[in-house]
Structures are given as C-alpha cells and as structure tokens.
Amino acid sequence: MKQINIKDLAKSLGISKSTVSRAFRDNSDIKPETKVRILAAAEELGYRPNLYASNLRGAKGKTIAIIIPEFGNNFFSQAIKGIEEQARAKGYYTLIFVTDDDVEKESTFIKELCNGRVEGVLMSASGEGKKHNYLRLLKERNIPLVFFDRYYEDVEAPVVTGNDYESSYAATKHLLDLGCKRPAYLVVDKNISIGKIRMQGYCDALKDAGIDMLQELIIECGNDKGQIYRVLKKSFAKLRPDGIFASVERLAMPMIRICHEEQVAIPEQLKIICFSCLEFADMLNPALSTVQQPAMEMGRTAAQILFELLQGNRKDDEPQIILLPSKLIPQKSTIG
Amino acid sequence: MKQINIKDLAKSLGISKSTVSRAFRDNSDIKPETKVRILAAAEELGYRPNLYASNLRGAKGKTIAIIIPEFGNNFFSQAIKGIEEQARAKGYYTLIFVTDDDVEKESTFIKELCNGRVEGVLMSASGEGKKHNYLRLLKERNIPLVFFDRYYEDVEAPVVTGNDYESSYAATKHLLDLGCKRPAYLVVDKNISIGKIRMQGYCDALKDAGIDMLQELIIECGNDKGQIYRVLKKSFAKLRPDGIFASVERLAMPMIRICHEEQVAIPEQLKIICFSCLEFADMLNPALSTVQQPAMEMGRTAAQILFELLQGNRKDDEPQIILLPSKLIPQKSTIG
DNA sequence: CTGTTAGCGCGTTCAC
C-alpha cells in the first residue's frame, strides 16, 4: 500500500494542502472544526506528515545520539536508562552507538552524525586524552556535545562524571586501613582518562600512607576476556598482592574466580574492592565491596545539560565538569 | 556557523550541483579526478549531504527501531548487543524505545514510527496476546516487524524466541528429580505470553510426575521491586514451598535475599532455579542454577530476519517462529 | 562525463 501524502488527503477532503498542514501545526490559525475534521480524516486514512519533508523544511529531527564504548555492562545500561527517561520526557529519540572501545569507530560515528541526523550528542569517550579533531566537526555544526563518565581533557564540552579520584583514594585507603600492605590496582588501560584518574587516587592513598608504590602492582589487563584472565592469573601468582582495587567490575570478577580456583581466601588472604554498578554485589560469594557510581543519575544529568544547551538555556562556552559522588559500600570481600 | 550545502560547494568549485551530488553517490558516472577534487573540497569546507533532503528524495533512513519492555537487565542488554552488531554491519542505525511494560507506550511508539523514521521494527512485546490493531499500521506502511523473545500470538510476524516451554518443563523436572514436592512458580504476570508459556512447562512437568498442581503455588509477583519483595516474603511464609522456579531473574534474586534473611538453607530447604542471563550466576551465593537464554543470538537472528525482509530476500507472508534453545545450568542453588 | 530541469512532501510566506 502506498503511503498517503498531504496532497492526497487535501484532495480527498476538497481543501488545500496548506490547510491540512496547518491542522498539524499547533500555533496556526485554523477553524477548530476544520482541524478536527482533518485530523479525523488523517487518522482514518492513516496519514502522517512525512518526517523528512518536515525536517528538510527547517524543523529538527528531535533525535540525540548516545555514543558509548561498550554495551551490556550495568553502568552503561543504567546510564542509558537515565538518558532515555529524560529524552522521552522531552519528546526526543535516542540513537545508540557502541564503539567497542575503538576510537576509530568513535570518529566514524561522529562524522556520520554531522549530516544532521542528530541535534546533540551524549558521549562516553573511548580513547585517550589527545587529538580529537573530529569532535570539532560537531562544534562547527552547532551540535552540542556532553560527556558522561569518560571524557577527553582536550575537548571543550560539559562533563558529568563521578568523583573518581576521591573514591579511588577512599577505596585504596579502605584496603590499607584493613591492613593491606601490597594492594594491587587493576586497570584496563593506564592511559585512558578514567583509568588514569582512578590510578592517581590509588597512588596518592599509598603515598599518604607512607607506602612505596610498586609499578608492578599496577596491572594492565586489557580488554579481551581471555587475556584478562591470563594476565590476572599470572600476575597474581607472581606478585601475591594482599589487596585488589579494580577500576572496573569486569576485572574484579575474574579475580574472584581465580581465588575460588586457587583456594585463596577472601578477604583473609586477599581483599577485593572495585568500581561496580552491579545490583547484586551483596549477593555474590563473597559479597563484593564496591564503589558504586550513580549511573542513572549521571545519564540523567548529562541529558539535562544537553537539553539546556539545545534550548539555548545554557552557554556553550562555559564548559563545566560536574562530579557526582560515588558510594563506597564495604562488604565481606574486604571487611569479612 | 552556517551549514554549507550542495549549492555552495558547487559554486565554490565552479561546477554544477548534480556533479557534486554524483561524487557522493557510488554508482554514478563521474570522472575520477573530478570526484576526488569534489570530495577533497567537501572535506575542506566540511560539507555533508543533508540527510533529510536525501531521504525525502527517496532514499531510506537506514534506521531500525528496537522496542523493548524494560532496560537494564542482562537479557535485553545482550539482545540489543546482538542487534547492534548486525545493524552496524549493514550500515543501519538503531533507535531504542523502552515501554516500561506499558502497552500504551508501545502503541504510541509504533504510531510515532509510522512517519517514516524507521524502515523496520524489532520488538519484544510489552503486553498480552490480544487486540493489537496498532501493529497493522506498520503493515500498511510496509514496515516489517520481527518479534524477539516476547510476542503477540495474534500478530502475523516472524518470531525469534527461546524454547521456553521445553526449558521450563526441564527446569521444573530438575527440581522434582532432586526431590522437591512443592515447587512454586514465580511469574510477573500470568497473562503475558512468556509467563504463560513458561507456566505451561511448569504445569505439565508436575502433571507428568503425577503431582497435583496447586494454584496457590503459582505466585504472581508484579513488576514493582517493593511489591515483589513483599509478595515473596508473604507467600513464602504462608506456603513454604521446597523449590522455586522463577520465570525471570528479577524474581529469583529477592527470593534468595529473603532466604538469607530468614536463614533458609539453599538448596537443602529450598532449591532455586530461574531464567537468567546473568554472566556471574555461578559466582552468586549460592551459585545460582539457571536456564540461560541465548540472548545475543536471539537479537542477532531477529535482526538478520528483519534485514532479509528489508532486502526482499524473505517473504513477509510466511511468518515463522524460530526457537533458540536455552541451556539448563545446574549450580549449587539446586544440586548443592 | 557533465549541466539543466524537475520534482520529492511539506511549511510558510503572501494574498484573498
């Protein structure tokens, strides 16, 4: 069946196209009864104004993009949920892009988006902190960008993220206070902004406690599941840390698994704490101590800022960084 | 800064618009050097063909919609990941819609989508099995629909789902084989297709084992977190089942929590098994027996079918139901 | 190979 257009509808009602058009625009002069009649006929015949034609004429697509490095972990699921909620409330659509931690893909996505498909972009960065010229494209097209969680330091845009430094410091101190002498830090990639900041918290906590930081106890695990497991297994055997602070949940879980395999007692022989948004952290074996980020709120806040930008209620040129506090939740994996 | 358009670019190069247009279309006759020159200039000036104008001209938006009842659980996260992957490979964009289990919202979304925003729809149904006229709108506009996981029986469209009946039968039998005499079935809503089918498996397994099914052991828990907890707490106290088969993970977790609170030994006093895609089910306390659905594959398969439909490689009028087998993974929560 | 011309479906001036 052919999609019916405005002309068809106008003809079938014996009126002109513009009158029909007016019936669908809120603020136009049109006799109420005519409007009702038109809308009824539209419903009847299944007419809907063509999206592309309307947009071409100047209207916006009411769409925003969410670009994230990975999908299927709790943090991003919840953040998206927060974004979704805000977008829906504003009548916006959300397009989702997953980079798989690949900056190239990120760049490709951004370039693609510059054709007007979206009005704004919410992004959690996939790479490290330098040389992100492709993000200038957005600015050139007046497409506002808001970072959430992971951001680029060299890009001027609002950022909503966690108080990662403080939480990492606190998590490390938590381990030290409980008697750890050789706590290790697990990170996917030392050079990615978020891993770096969290590492700084770890390092400073050690320093302030008067403990020498050992480079080897900063363990870079990479992204591949098999690789993570192998690196952890080997590192643990070699280094025998007595505490683990994992920058992401994905690294803590295999560590726990390895402890089970090797009969290492948690927390007696090894205390573990990690960043995590797992809803069931307290039901793990052992219940896992976590630094819990307010993921949903982060998404929500970032979306709010984006919409302020979109509506012109916020100045673009005063970039800002908003830190949302995480919560340290001690459980058996550290306190026994 | 004003977005540059095709006319500007043509003028600045001293050529015609159509030549520029051709440079961006793959199969057009154009001198290679001219093409290179145009693309270079485009890059230089930051020109990108306007999406809406192209689409208006007849091209498609290369966008599909994913409509799901809820977000932030593992099943849907993974299913979306599977869909994403396929869509990306085909150069398609994915728009995500979350209904919060509200059929009204579902209906609204579908109606919105009929303006040409998407070429196809992947949906996991939010309501029960009858009266879904709004889905006819899609058919009228030749927008193909593919269900995944949850579907409507009265709507003619391909379905990709799990072998829920068999798995539920197997899960229940698993409990019975281990000695359960009074296994309860936990469900969000008895009338939703997926809850119904799983219940059938439960009922039939009981019947085949010669055990009388007690209506009261079929526990409807609803959707609200607090409510679920209260219902479970009360039902457990009253009914004292010796086994639990939960149709979704969301219901099993609070049940375990209640067991912890009330010092009920799992699996000795209560054996628990549930549908779940939790990656860490084996690391829970106790390790949780699950029926694991191939979520990602389900998303992938549904997307593949949608794209076949879109490319005309598959007949729309031979709706089909594809059952992807789930895996029963026994853990400590049942076998000890 | 390239330029010219004519719409795609709609919203927005203007007139009336």
Added chain:
DNA sequence: GTGAACGCGCTAACAG
C-alpha cells in the same frame, strides 16, 4: 480562515 505559490537540499532523468 483559507488557498496559491515558492523553496528547503538533494537526486534522477534527460540532454548535450
């Protein structure tokens, strides 16, 4: 309150 005419940015058909 309504209709006629124009153009948004682009692509396809047709000439050359």
